[in-house]
Amino acid sequence: MSDHAQALETTTGLDSRKLAIWTFIGSECMFFATLISNYLVNKGRSLVGPFAHEAWTDPATGKVYEPIIEIPLVTVGTALLLFSSLFIVLALYGAQKGNRKMLVGWLGATLVCGIFFVGMQVYEFTHFVHKGLTLQRNMFGASFFTLTGFHGTHVTIGVIWLATMFYLALRGKLTPNRSVNLEMAALYWHFVDVVWIIIFPVVYLIR
Amino acid sequence: MATTAIDQHHAHAAAHAEKTGLWSWLTTVDHKRIGILYGATAFFFFLLGGLEALIIRIQLSRADNNFIDPDTYNQLFTMHGTTMIFLAIMPLSAMFFNYMIPLMIGARDVAFPRLNAFSYWVFLLGGLLLNASFLFGAAPDTGWYGYANLTSRQFSPGPNADFWNMGLQILGVASLAAAVNFFVTIVNMRAPGMTMMRMPMFVWMSFITQILLLLAFPVIAVALILLMFDRFFGTHFFIPAGGGDPLLWQHFFWIFGHPEVYILILPAFGIVSEVLPVFSRKPLFGYAAMVFSGVFIAFLGFGVWSHHMFTTGMGPIADTFFSLTTMLIAIPTGVKIFNWMGTMWFGSLQFKTPMYFAVGFIAMFIIGGLSGVMHSSPPADLQQNDTYFIVAHFHYVLFGGSIFSIVGGAYYWWPKMFGRMLDEGLGKVHFWLMLIGFNLTFFPMHIVGLNGMPRRTYTYPKELGFELLNQIQTAGSFVLGLAFLVFLWNVIRTSRRPRNAPADPWNGATLEWSIPSPPPEWNFDTLPKVSGRDPLWDEKRARGGQMPEPRAGTGAGIHMPNPSYWPLVTAFGVAAIFVGIMMLPKWGPWGIIVAVALLFFGLYSWLFEKGYSEFTTPSHGGH
Numbered sequence: 001m002s003d004h005a006q007a008l009e010t011t012t013g014l015d016s017r018k019l020a021i022w023t024f025i026g027s028e029c030m031f032f033a034t035l036i037s038n039y040l041v042n043k044g045r046s047l048v049g050p051f052a053h054e055a056w057t058d059p060a061t062g063k064v065y066e067p068i069i070e071i072p073l074v075t076v077g078t079a080l081l082l083f084s085s086l087f088i089v090l091a092l093y094g095a096q097k098g099n100r101k102m103l104v105g106w107l108g109a110t111l112v113c114g115i116f117f118v119g120m121q122v123y124e125f126t127h128f129v130h131k132g133l134t135l136q137r138n139m140f141g142a143s144f145f146t147l148t149g150f151h152g153t154h155v156t157i158g159v160i161w162l163a164t165m166f167y168l169a170l171r172g173k174l175t176p177n178r179s180v181n182l183e184m185a186a187l188y189w190h191f192v193d194v195v196w197i198i199i200f201p202v203v204y205l206i207r
Numbered sequence: 208m209a210t211t212a213i214d215q216h217h218a219h220a221a222a223h224a225e226k227t228g229l230w231s232w233l234t235t236v237d238h239k240r241i242g243i244l245y246g247a248t249a250f251f252f253f254l255l256g257g258l259e260a261l262i263i264r265i266q267l268s269r270a271d272n273n274f275i276d277p278d279t280y281n282q283l284f285t286m287h288g289t290t291m292i293f294l295a296i297m298p299l300s301a302m303f304f305n306y307m308i309p310l311m312i313g314a315r316d317v318a319f320p321r322l323n324a325f326s327y328w329v330f331l332l333g334g335l336l337l338n339a340s341f342l343f344g345a346a347p348d349t350g351w352y353g354y355a356n357l358t359s360r361q362f363s364p365g366p367n368a369d370f371w372n373m374g375l376q377i378l379g380v381a382s383l384a385a386a387v388n389f390f391v392t393i394v395n396m397r398a399p400g401m402t403m404m405r406m407p408m409f410v411w412m413s414f415i416t417q418i419l420l421l422l423a424f425p426v427i428a429v430a431l432i433l434l435m436f437d438r439f440f441g442t443h444f445f446i447p448a449g450g451g452d453p454l455l456w457q458h459f460f461w462i463f464g465h466p467e468v469y470i471l472i473l474p475a476f477g478i479v480s481e482v483l484p485v486f487s488r489k490p491l492f493g494y495a496a497m498v499f500s501g502v503f504i505a506f507l508g509f510g511v512w513s514h515h516m517f518t519t520g521m522g523p524i525a526d527t528f529f530s531l532t533t534m535l536i537a538i539p540t541g542v543k544i545f546n547w548m549g550t551m552w553f554g555s556l557q558f559k560t561p562m563y564f565a566v567g568f569i570a571m572f573i574i575g576g577l578s579g580v581m582h583s584s585p586p587a588d589l590q591q592n593d594t595y596f597i598v599a600h601f602h603y604v605l606f607g608g609s610i611f612s613i614v615g616g617a618y619y620w621w622p623k624m625f626g627r628m629l630d631e632g633l634g635k636v637h638f639w640l641m642l643i644g645f646n647l648t649f650f651p652m653h654i655v656g657l658n659g660m661p662r663r664t665y666t667y668p669k670e671l672g673f674e675l676l677n678q679i680q681t682a683g684s685f686v687l688g689l690a691f692l693v694f695l696w697n698v699i700r701t702s703r704r705p706r707n708a709p710a711d712p713w714n715g716a717t718l719e720w721s722i723p724s725p726p727p728e729w730n731f732d733t734l735p736k737v738s739g740r741d742p743l744w745d746e747k748r749a750r751g752g753q754m755p756e757p758r759a760g761t762g763a764g765i766h767m768p769n770p771s772y773w774p775l776v777t778a779f780g781v782a783a784i785f786v787g788i789m790m791l792p793k794w795g796p797w798g799i800i801v802a803v804a805l806l807f808f809g810l811y812s813w814l815f816e817k818g819y820s821e822f823t824t825p826s827h828g829g830h
Contacts, residue, residue: 010395016318019395023387023421031425034459038433038444045450135440139450142442146433164811 021184025191032195035150036202039143046138050131053207068133069204070124077120078200081155084113085193088162088186095169095179103169107182110189111166114159121152144203151199154192161185226770234770236320237728241327242306243624246617248331249298255338256290257691259283261684264648268681270669280665281348282367286337288351289371292471293378294334296605299613300474301330304389304413306624310719310726311407313398313735315823318391320768321813326385328778333377336782340370347371350663352464353434355445355456360438366789369438373785376431379424380781386420389413398718400737404498407717407740408491411498412477415505416470422509423466430459439791454519461512469508471605473501475612476543479565482619483547485713486562487554490741493546500539500546507536517585518592526585533583540576544569559713560634564615567642571607575600578653593663596656602649614641614694622708625701626724633697640690647683651676710757716741723759729767729823732760768821773813780806 010016049056050065057064087110094102125145133141165182168174174182226235235241263283266274275283305323309316317323340346345367349357358368393414397406406414434456436442443449445456484491491497513521513529521529547569556562578600582588591597614637621629655673656662667673711720718735719726721743739745747754783805787798 011397011401012395014395016391016395019391020319020387023390027383027387027421027425030422031429034426034429034462038429038455038459041452041455042444042450045452047450135436135442139443142436142444146436146442150432 015180017184018180018187021187025187028191032151032198035147036198039147039203042139042143046140048138050133050137051140052144052203065132068128068131070127071204073120073124074200074204077117078196080113080120081117081193081196084110084117085190087113088189092179092182092186095174095182096176098176100169100172103174103182104166107162107166107169111159111162114155114162114189118152118155118159121148121155125149147199148203151192151195154195158185158189158192161188231770233775234324234772236316236324236768236771236774238305238309238317238320238323239624239726239728241323242302242304244327245298245305245330246302246624248327248334249295249302252290252294252334252338253299254691256287256295257688259287259290261688263287264681264684266665267667267677269678270667270671270674272666275665277665278348281663282346284663285347285350285371286341289337289347289375291605292351292467293375294337296471296609296613297382298330300413300416300471300609301326301385303409303474303478303613303616303620304385304416307620307719308389308392308410308413309396310623310722310730311410311717312393312396312401313718313731313737314392314396315730315734315765316768317388318396319388320821321771321774322384322388324771325774325778326381326388328775329377329384329781330381332778332782333374333381336377336786337370337374340367340374345370347374352460353456354460355434355453356447358434358438359446361446368434369789372431372435372438373789376428376435377782377785379428379431382420383424386417386424390417390421393417398731398734398737404495405737405740405742407477408480408494408497409474409477412473412480412501415501416473419466419470419473419505419508423463423470426459427463430456430463433459435788439788454516457516457519458512461515462509464515465512466505466508468601468604469505471609473505475568475609476501478612478616478619479547479568481717482561482565482615483550484741485619485715486557486559486565487551488557488714489550489554490716490744491546492549492552493542494740496542497546500542503539504536507532507539511536514583514588517588530583530585534580537576537580537583544573544576559618560629560631560638561615561619561713563635563638564611564618567638568608568611568615571603571611571642571645575603575605575607578603591656593661594656595652595660595662598662599649599652599656602652606645606649611641619713620719621701622712623719623724623726626706626708627701627704628708628712629701630697633693633700637690637693637697640686640693644683644686644688644690648680648687649683651679651683711743711754714747716744718742721746721754721757723757727759727762729762729765732762732765765823766820767823769819771813771816771819773809773816777806777809777813780809 012019049058050068052069053067055064055066087106091103091106091110094100094104094106128141133144135142135145162185165174165185168181232240232244235244262275263280266272266280305317308314337347343366345365347353347367347370349363349368349371353368353371356362358372393406393410433442433444437444437446437451443451445451445453447453480491480497510532511529513525514533517526517529547565551566578596582591582597582600618629618634621627655676658671658673660667660671660673667677708724710723712724713720718737721735722731735742743754780802783802784799787794787800787802790798
């Protein structure tokens with residue numbers, strides 16, 4: 001967590017740490033592209049229910065499985081994540097201007113949104129398991145839990161990262177000349193958000 | 208340039224006393240030391256992979272042989288392939304990335320020295336985990352490609368496939384961390400005046416390689432994760448009984464796997480493009496064409512993966528598409544070969560050992576390239592797939608290509624790295640033994656392959672008439688082994704000689720030759736200013752053909768990053784997570800929890816290391 005004026009004496013003038021995050025994000029794009037492809041390839045390959053959008057009757061027991069996805073709940077989670085992207089921009093603005101009140105307030109709001117999103121996903125996962133959808137049950141379950149689970153893991157890592165930044169901000173260590181540390185976390189946070197903007201329609205909205 | 212500022216320094220500061228001892232190597236963040244660590248480790252694994260190959264060759268030297276049993280044979284060819292690709296050729300290239308890129312672009316170190324150390328330690332632990340499987344008699348036995356559903360719990364109940372899965376996952380972390388580091392280093396750490404189109408060709412090819420690593424490795428990471436879910440958590444991604452599809456594994460694997468072969472060969476192209484101009488006394492022919500053909504090869508590399516899958520019955524449209532894109536790659540590759548020959552054309556050729564290997568590389572790589580174009584045609588491929596013809600092809604490109612070039616690079620840069628010249632006579636003996644042994648081993652594979660000898664099969668019946676050619680191959684493989692013993696002898700002999708290599712033994716064109724051999728920790732007393740593609744030749748021309756031998760400064764006033772052991776601790780955390788996953792049935796989640804705690808402990812200690820600054824003094828040293 002060092003601040004150095006020399007950081008600006010790079011070939012491109014870009015801070016190397018920021019460039020590293022961009023590079024890492026480029027790589028992460030292929031990670032999620034593969035997971036999303038895996039979800040789409042396995043769409044409709046489930047041998048048994050429950051399914052995302054259709055009800056399914058077990059021919060052996062006659063038990064009816066309702067469509068499993070609950071769009072309203074996830075919409076709230078999506079909105080929280082989208083707003084948090086705005087909040088972190090405001091927090092970064094505060095950090096760059098040396099406005100500690102703004103930094104701490106908006107960073108706190110971002111953190112709360114992130115925690116609520118993870119909480120929403122934990123609730124959703126347990127709910128699905130109660131309704132009979134597990135990782136092992138069918139191809140939908142397997143590809144749904146891996147795709148959204150790895151996204152959730154990314155959000156969780158983002159929350160830990162932001163919490164670290166929040167702690168530094170509280171102790172007054174996120175000064176304007178160190179704001180690049182928050183900017184890196186913010187870039188990652190935006191990326192995780194953008195990935196969800198793709199996952200949300202692909203998994204929840206498209207039938 | 209570097210030499211002018213040296214006179215300003217006087218030996219008055221012990222700011223950069225040379226560090227020695229085991230601890231200094233465990234905590235080093237110096238790109239040159241990390242390069243040597245990569246090289247030594249990779250060469251050890253190379254010898255191990257070579258030993259595995261020799262055992263395979265002994266088994267195949269006679270028809271109906273039972274020197275080893277089929278299970279051992281499966282383990283050996285799997286570990287031979289995996290070792291040579293991930294633990295030998297890739298890290299041998301990484302040795303040159305580490306040692307040479309900062310020197311060639313005129314930087315004091317890489318962008319993130321601690322991340323660089325982390326990459327090495329993760330690589331080492333991944334390699335050790337893979338090979339630890341031998342201790343449990345459970346080495347991976349499903350081929351380096353790990354095709355589903357050979358790897359399913361049903362057909363591979365032991366831990367063999369888990370060692371492979373977790374080992375590769377760890378190695379992937381190392382490769383990705385290194386790729387981010389070198390991408391940023393090349394973009395952001397160039398000396399003043401070193402524009403992209405003035406970078407040495409090795410740096411260009413390495414740059415493209417980093418992009419391939421960044422985009423290809425996440426794909427195999429996900430595929431390995433899905434395989435792990437199949438094996439540990441009861442999903443059916445690659446198991447037809449549950450609705451899954453084994454072919455999906457092949458697609459994922461080769462979307463990674465084909466760019467991977469360019470990850471193996473592009474650095475080799477770069478090395479040869481450095482050696483040929485220097486020993487032809489002539490700038491590289493067609494610089495821009497060389498750059499863009501490299502970019503084009505990498506781009507096409509993502510659109511050819513299914514040529515590994517013609518026999519799976521993808522249908523005429525897919526076959527045609529992948530056949531055409533594959534043939535298209537021959538064009539930029541041909542451009543490169545003609546440019547190398549154009550570099551030598553009318554040059555005053557100096558046949559030193561590195562030049563022998565570079566020329567050998569061109570000849571051998573052409574043969575491998577030609578057989579590659581042959582199986583880009585699906586009907587031909589249907590005959591050749593799964594035969595020794597394929598084995599011959601990829602050894603001509605990976606051994607005849609990558610290894611010839613890497614060995615040439617070792618002879619070329621040895622004086623820079625160790626301050627001692629390798630023996631020329633022994634080097635030439637090494638070359639001829641390697642060339643003869645290589646062709647004896649792998650050329651007959653074309654013939655037995657076309658005659659139908661299947662690969663990955665532990666023996667063959669006498670009646671098929673493959674025995675004589677196989678005996679020639681086995682004899683050739685031992686000549687190859689002998690060639691590397693000569694190299695080892697050369698290294699040992701040289702290490703006993705005085706450290707007296709000049710800074711610029713070959714009359715080089717690039718910046719690494721402007722500083723002492725071996726370079727001081729901070730590389731350049733004053734960062735060079737670059738105004739052309741061959742900066743050192745330009746400088747020599749301006750001075751009337753000669754440069755004074757650079758004297759080492761004291762490095763006073765230059766800040767270099769401190770040593771740190773946190774990268775090592777963090778690397779242990781990463782490796783422990785995957786060991787924890789392997790032990791999930793035995794230890795439950797506790798192994799993983801402890802590993803994650805170790806990872807976070809290492810990472811946070813790293814990030815908040817007191818008073819640590821990774822930044823090197825940017826432009827000027829002594830003041």
